[in-house]
Amino acid sequence: MTLMKIDQLGFRYGDPWVLRGVTFSFAQGDFVGVLGPNGSGKSTLLRLLAGILTPREGQALLEGRPVHTMKRREVARRIAVVPQSYEGIFAFSAREVVLMGRSPHLPSWSFEAPHDFEVVERVMEQTDTRELAARPLDQLSGGERQRVLIARALAQEPRLLLLDEPTAFLDIRHQVEILNLIKSFNKKEKLAVVAVTHDINLASLYCDRIILLDRGVVHDDGVPEAVLTARNIECVYGTPVLTSRHELTGRPVVAPRAEIW
Amino acid sequence: MGAFSFPTSYLAVTPARVVKISLLLCLLLVAVALASLFTGTADISIRATLREFFPWASFLSNGLTEAETSIIMSIRLPRIILAAIVGASLSVAGVVFQALLRNPLADPYILGISAGSAVGAVMGILLGAGAWSLGIPGLAFLGALAAILIVFGIAGREKRRGTNTLLLTGVMVNAFFNAFILFVFTISDHVQLQRALNWIMGDLSLADERALLYTSVFLVLGAIFIYAFARPLNLLVTGEETAQELGVAVEKTKIALLTAAALITAAAVSASGTIGFVGLIIPHILRLLVGPDHRLLIPTAFFTGGAFLVGADTLARCLVAPAELPVGVITALCGAPYFLLLLRRRLRLTS
Numbered sequence: 100m101t102l103m104k105i106d107q108l109g110f111r112y113g114d115p116w117v118l119r120g121v122t123f124s125f126a127q128g129d130f131v132g133v134l135g136p137n138g139s140g141k142s143t144l145l146r147l148l149a150g151i152l153t154p155r156e157g158q159a160l161l162e163g164r165p166v167h168t169m170k171r172r173e174v175a176r177r178i179a180v181v182p183q184s185y186e187g188i189f190a191f192s193a194r195e196v197v198l199m200g201r202s203p204h205l206p207s208w209s210f211e212a213p214h215d216f217e218v219v220e221r222v223m224e225q226t227d228t229r230e231l232a233a234r235p236l237d238q239l240s241g242g243e244r245q246r247v248l249i250a251r252a253l254a255q256e257p258r259l260l261l262l263d264e265p266t267a268f269l270d271i272r273h274q275v276e277i278l279n280l281i282k283s284f285n286k287k288e289k290l291a292v293v294a295v296t297h298d299i300n301l302a303s304l305y306c307d308r309i310i311l312l313d314r315g316v317v318h319d320d321g322v323p324e325a326v327l328t329a330r331n332i333e334c335v336y337g338t339p340v341l342t343s344r345h346e347l348t349g350r351p352v353v354a355p356r357a358e359i360w
Numbered sequence: 361m362g363a364f365s366f367p368t369s370y371l372a373v374t375p376a377r378v379v380k381i382s383l384l385l386c387l388l389l390v391a392v393a394l395a396s397l398f399t400g401t402a403d404i405s406i407r408a409t410l411r412e413f414f415p416w417a418s419f420l421s422n423g424l425t426e427a428e429t430s431i432i433m434s435i436r437l438p439r440i441i442l443a444a445i446v447g448a449s450l451s452v453a454g455v456v457f458q459a460l461l462r463n464p465l466a467d468p469y470i471l472g473i474s475a476g477s478a479v480g481a482v483m484g485i486l487l488g489a490g491a492w493s494l495g496i497p498g499l500a501f502l503g504a505l506a507a508i509l510i511v512f513g514i515a516g517r518e519k520r521r522g523t524n525t526l527l528l529t530g531v532m533v534n535a536f537f538n539a540f541i542l543f544v545f546t547i548s549d550h551v552q553l554q555r556a557l558n559w560i561m562g563d564l565s566l567a568d569e570r571a572l573l574y575t576s577v578f579l580v581l582g583a584i585f586i587y588a589f590a591r592p593l594n595l596l597v598t599g600e601e602t603a604q605e606l607g608v609a610v611e612k613t614k615i616a617l618l619t620a621a622a623l624i625t626a627a628a629v630s631a632s633g634t635i636g637f638v639g640l641i642i643p644h645i646l647r648l649l650v651g652p653d654h655r656l657l658i659p660t661a662f663f664t665g666g667a668f669l670v671g672a673d674t675l676a677r678c679l680v681a682p683a684e685l686p687v688g689v690i691t692a693l694c695g696a697p698y699f700l701l702l703l704r705r706r707l708r709l710t711s
Contacts (some may be wrong), residue, residue: 175607203607
């Protein structure tokens with residue numbers, strides 16, 4: 100079943116269009132990667148999907164309703180966003196941060212009920228963050244903090260997870276850990292995932308579908324094998340590349356040509 | 361590290377815990393207030409004073425003389441109540457401003473409310489408040505409102521550019537009004553100059569029934585209103601966009617909370633002058649003691665702020681008796697060193 104339908108979406112802050120004519124849709128259980136060079140409109144697209152920005156043209160429909168017109172609480176019960184980094188001031192502990200994920204399910208003037216604590220315990224177990232529970236977030240390492248933010252997103256019990264460069268500051272082991280975690284939720288619980296990333300190879304391995312953005316328009320959209328061709332990458336990123344196949348999965352692997360040799 | 365040995369005695373913020381801690385701190389406030397009531401230049405028997413409040417307890421003493429009754433009931437008591445109200449107001453407003461501006465150095469005066477209020481009060485004192493039916497507090501309140509309108513008017517224009525614009529606008533309005541006051545002070549050789557200066561340093565002896573009434577109304581209504589937003593405030597502290605993504609209507613919430621905190625501050629300042637540091641340090645002390653959750657922070661700041669200012673004002677009354685120190689001197693003398701410690705801790709954490 101279609102979860103989100105993005106129809107002729109366009110946005111601009113000032114004069115030039117940041118994003119224009121973007122059309123695609125995805126369903127429960129899809130894992131979509133959004134690739135494109137700096138300034139191609141990836142993050143803007145993510146914020147439009149989350150309903151944070153109001154489109155100038157077209158609309159993003161969540162279960163049939165324009166997402167930017169929905170109440171923030173309603174959106175937050177369906178869509179969770181994992182940001183690139185945590186920018187909180189004052190030291191909340193990891194458990195307090197994960198508990199905040201229950202917020203869209205609580206009426207104002209109320210405290211968490213036993214059920215909320217159960218959900219939080221469960222997602223912290225699943226994200227392997229229970230031993231971090233009492234520690235302030237600003238004292239955690241990048242990978243630990245990212246796991247806590249994913250736990251917070253899962254505590255929202257969303258149908259769609261939006262990821263903004265989820266592995267940007269992590270080493271390869273932690274990148275893989277985080278993506279395996281997300282992939283397992285994607286498969287087991289039919290959680291839809293849209294991830295914006297700069298990492299072409301990780302996207303190729305984990306996504307079922309790649310949307311390649313170029314200066315605000317969709318350059319190509321399809322399975323990794325079809326989209327991640329040398330021709331596409333060179334055209335969009337403007338740098339020569341070599342492509343090969345991942346030995347285990349057969350997915351495309353992209354490397355710069357590095358003509359300095 | 362393996363098994364992590366952090367004391368994981370995690371205490372959830374539950375209604376029972378909030379009520380328990382708040383009641384405890386409320387008792388602290390009452391205790392400090394009672395101690396303050398019996399402390400002062402005039403040596404008044406504690407037992408006689410108790411008799412005054414509980415007439416049935418005639419075994420305690422023969423009661424107070426008329427002069428003593430008058431000192432307790434019309435000088436000390438209103439002053440203590442005003443100190444509690446103002447301390448609670450500034451502390452709650454301080455919590456809100458620090459969270460909304462996402463700045464640990466923010467205080468209730470940061471948006472120019474104090475300076476605007478001071479312009480109103482100083483003009484009233486120097487031009488003769490008798491000429492105005494509003495009195496000094498009324499003029500001070502108008503000055504504060506003017507500052508709020510100017511800051512919100514200018515910063516509000518720049519939609520969603522957010523807290524830094526608000527902060528800078530506030531700092532500018534503050535600077536302008538303060539410069540204006542200095543200018544007036546310099547060119548004036550008015551006999552009332554000392555009185556104006558006292559007002560600026562904070563003066564709780566201005567307590568009268570009218571002041572107690574309107575400051576307490578603003579405080580109680582404002583604090584209840586703010587408490588309704590306690591959980592959204594937690595989310596706002598972790599970032600405005602994050603708060604939005606977690607279901608908070610950020611713009612509406614910000615405007616509602618800023619307005620409530622600004623009005624509480626305006627009422628408190630207009631009745632007592634600009635008493636510094638309370639609104640800055642009480643929120644920080646309580647974050648250290650009870651954690652950063654606003655559902656606990658707001659009520660505890662309320663009572664602790666009240667107790668702190670009652671205590672500070674008692675010292676102000678008694679330290680150099682029969683003269684009196686401005687209470688702002690005491691709060692700053694206690695507050696500034698603490699503030700520096702805090703700053704050092706912050707520097708250590710960020711480096």
